[in-house]
Amino acid sequence: MTELTNLTLAEARDGLAKGDYTSVELTEAFLARMQAHKGLNAFIVDCPEVALERARASDARRAKGETKGPMDGAPVAIKDLFCTEGVQTTAASKILEGFKPQYESTVSAKLRDGGAVMLGKTNLDEFAMGSANITSAYGNVVSPWVAEDDTDKLVPGGSSGGSAAAVSARLCLAATGTDTGGSIRQPAAFTGIVGLKPTYGRCSRWGIVAFASSLDQAGPMTRTVRDAAIMLGQMAGFDAKDSTSAKVALPDFEKALTGDVRGLKVGIPKEYRPDGLNSEIAALWDQGIAWLKDAGAEIVEISLPHTDKALATYYIVAPAEASSNLARYDGVRYGLRVENGGNLDEMYMKTRAAGFGKEVKRRILIGTYVLSAGYYDAYYLKAQKVRALIANDFAEAFKKVDVILTPTAPSDAFPIAGGAKVDPITMYLNDVFTVPASLAGVPAMSIPGGLSQRGLPLGLQLIGRPFDEETILRAAGVMEAAAEFSAVPTLLRGTK
Amino acid sequence: MSLDKATVRKIGFLARLEIPEEDLDGLAHELNGILGWVEQLSQVNTEGVAPVASVSQMKLFWRDDAVTDGNMPEKVLANAPDAADGYFLVPKVVE
Numbered sequence: 001m002t003e004l005t006n007l008t009l010a011e012a013r014d015g016l017a018k019g020d021y022t023s024v025e026l027t028e029a030f031l032a033r034m035q036a037h038k039g040l041n042a043f044i045v046d047c048p049e050v051a052l053e054r055a056r057a058s059d060a061r062r063a064k065g066e067t068k069g070p071m072d073g074a075p076v077a078i079k080d081l082f083c084t085e086g087v088q089t090t091a092a093s094k095i096l097e098g099f100k101p102q103y104e105s106t107v108s109a110k111l112r113d114g115g116a117v118m119l120g121k122t123n124l125d126e127f128a129m130g131s132a133n134i135t136s137a138y139g140n141v142v143s144p145w146v147a148e149d150d151t152d153k154l155v156p157g158g159s160s161g162g163s164a165a166a167v168s169a170r171l172c173l174a175a176t177g178t179d180t181g182g183s184i185r186q187p188a189a190f191t192g193i194v195g196l197k198p199t200y201g202r203c204s205r206w207g208i209v210a211f212a213s214s215l216d217q218a219g220p221m222t223r224t225v226r227d228a229a230i231m232l233g234q235m236a237g238f239d240a241k242d243s244t245s246a247k248v249a250l251p252d253f254e255k256a257l258t259g260d261v262r263g264l265k266v267g268i269p270k271e272y273r274p275d276g277l278n279s280e281i282a283a284l285w286d287q288g289i290a291w292l293k294d295a296g297a298e299i300v301e302i303s304l305p306h307t308d309k310a311l312a313t314y315y316i317v318a319p320a321e322a323s324s325n326l327a328r329y330d331g332v333r334y335g336l337r338v339e340n341g342g343n344l345d346e347m348y349m350k351t352r353a354a355g356f357g358k359e360v361k362r363r364i365l366i367g368t369y370v371l372s373a374g375y376y377d378a379y380y381l382k383a384q385k386v387r388a389l390i391a392n393d394f395a396e397a398f399k400k401v402d403v404i405l406t407p408t409a410p411s412d413a414f415p416i417a418g419g420a421k422v423d424p425i426t427m428y429l430n431d432v433f434t435v436p437a438s439l440a441g442v443p444a445m446s447i448p449g450g451l452s453q454r455g456l457p458l459g460l461q462l463i464g465r466p467f468d469e470e471t472i473l474r475a476a477g478v479m480e481a482a483a484e485f486s487a488v489p490t491l492l493r494g495t496k
Numbered sequence: 497m498s499l500d501k502a503t504v505r506k507i508g509f510l511a512r513l514e515i516p517e518e519d520l521d522g523l524a525h526e527l528n529g530i531l532g533w534v535e536q537l538s539q540v541n542t543e544g545v546a547p548v549a550s551v552s553q554m555k556l557f558w559r560d561d562a563v564t565d566g567n568m569p570e571k572v573l574a575n576a577p578d579a580a581d582g583y584f585l586v587p588k589v590v591e
Contacts, residue, residue: 100574214552327512331577333576345512356513361513366531369507387551
C-alpha cells in the first residue's frame with residue numbers, strides 16, 4: 001500500500017470514500033511527518049488537537065453515510081495569513097504574535113465547513129512581503145530540495161514558502177496560499193508543486209490579513225493539477241463580506257480536466273524572452289510549447305508590450321496599498337504594544353518600530369512616500385495608469401488566444417544564505433514573470449515542468465482569461481501528463 | 497529626486513515608524529535605489545490613459561444599509577493589549 005502521506009488529494013478522497021483508511025489515520029500520519037520534519041520550519045503553529053477533533057468528526061459523519069464534500073477528512077495546512085478562530089494568526093510578524101482571531105476567514109471557513117482537517121498554520125514572509133521566505137519573524141523556511149552539486153540549504157520561494165515546503169515534503173495533502181505578485185506561483189515552481197492564483201474576486205479576501213487589497217488573492221497549493229481543481233472548488237465563491245468578491249457561477253473545476261487541448265490557441269509572449277534569459281528556463285519553456293503543440297494546440301506568438309514595466313508598477317502600487325493597510329497595527333486593538341510613558345504618537349511609533357521587520361518597514365516607507373503630497377501624481381497615479389496599460393495588454397492578447405504560456409520564475413531556487421545578502425531590487429526580480437498577471441487580475445497557475453541541471457524543480461506558468469480557470473486547468477492537465485514530473489524532494493529520497 | 501535624511505525622518509513620522517538616527521543614512525540609500533528604479537515608468541506614454549485602482553471588471557455591489565453584526569464587546573476586546581470596562585485603553589491624549 002502507498003504510504004498515506006504520499007497520496008494525492010484526489011486519491012485520499014477516493015480512499016476515504018471506499019473506507020481504505022480513516023481521516024484520523026491520515027491525520028495522524030501527517031502529524032507524525034510534521035513532527036519528524038520540524039527542521040524545515042514550515043509551520044508557525046501546529047494544531048494537532050484541532051486536527052484530530054475535525055478528523056474524528058469527519059469519520060463519524062462518514063460512518064453515518066454522510067459527507068460534506070470532496071475534501072471531507074482531508075488534512076491540509078493553512079497559510080498563517082488566514083485568520084483562524086482561536087488559533088494564533090501572525091502573518092509571520094512579531095506585531096501579531098499571540099493574536100487569536102475571534103472569527104474565521106471565509107476561505108478557511110469554507111474548507112472547514114467542507115470537512116477539511118487543519119493541521120497547522122504555515123510560515124510565510126512577513127505580511128507576505130518577500131520571494132524567499134527569509135523575512136519571517138519566526139525564522140526562514142528550508143526547502144525540502146537540495147541541489148545535486150551542493151549542500152546549501154535552499155529557499156522554498158515566497159511568500160507562501162511554508163505552504164510550498166509542506167506540500168512538497170508531504171507534510172499535508174494540500175495547503176492554502178495567497179498571491180499578491182507571485183506568492184503562490186513562484187514557491188510552487190521552486191518546490192516542484194502546483195500553485196494556482198485564481199482570478200481577482202474568485203476567492204473571498206475576508207479574514208485574510210491584507211497586504212495589497214487590489215492584488216491579493218487566495219488559491220490552492222497542491223501536488224497535482226486535479227488536486228488544485230478540487231481544492232479551488234472548496235475555496236472559491238461569492239462572499240457578501242468582501243465587496244470585491246465576484247458574483248459569478250462556480251463551475252465544477254475538476255470537470256475541466258478533459259485532457260483535450262486540440263485547437264486551443266496558446267499565446268507565447270515574446271517579451272517574456274528577454275536577452276539574458278536563463279538558458280535552462282528558455283529550454284523548459286520551449287519544451288512546454290512542444291508538449292501543447294504535440295497535443296494539438298495551436299501556438300501563436302503574441303505581444304504584451306508593457307511587460308518590462310510591470311515590476312516597477314507593482315513596486316509602487318503594492319507598497320502604497322500596504323502602507324495604508326498596515327496603518328491598522330497601532331498597538332491599540334490587537335497585537336504588540338510598546339510604550340514607555342510617552343504620548344500616543346510615541347506609542348504608535350515605538351510599537352510599529354519594534355513590531356515590523358526590515359522589509360515591511362521598507363515597503364511602508366516607500367508606500368507612504370509615493371502617496372504623500374507632492375509625489376502622488378508622479379508615482380502612484382502614474383503607476384495606476386501603467387497598470388491600466390498592462391491590463392489592456394492582456395485583454396488584447398486574449399482576443400487572439402485562449403491561454404498564455406510562460407516560465408514561472410527566472411531561475412531555480414537559491415541558497416538561504418545568499419538570499420539574505422541580495423539587494424531589494426534583485427530579490428524583486430524573482431517576480432518578473434508573475435507580477436503582470438497579478439496587476440491584470442487574471443488567473444495564473446504554475447505547474448512543475450522539469451528539473452534544472454542542478455536537480456531542482458522548474459515551473460511553467462499558464463495565464464488565462466478572467467474567470468476562466470477551467471481553461472488553464474485543462475491545459476495544465478495536458479502539460480502535467482506530458483511532463484511526467486515524478487521527482488520527489490531530496491528529503492524524501494530513500495524513504496520511498 | 498533624491499531622499500535625504502530629513503525626508504526619511506519625515507516619512508517615518510507620517511508612517512508612525514520610529515527610525516533610529518543611525519539607520520537614516522542606510523535607509524535613504526535603499527529607498528533612493530528603489531525610487532530610482534521605479535523612475536523608469538516616466539518613459540511610458542500614458543497620455544489619455546485613465547488610472548485604475550482595481551482591475552475588477554465588476555461594479556461594486558450594494559447591500560442593505562442595516563445592522564448585521566454587533567453585541568460582542570468581549571470578542572472585540574479579546575486581543576486588546578489593554579482594555580477595561582468595555583473600552584480600549586490608550587495613553588493620555590489630552591493634556
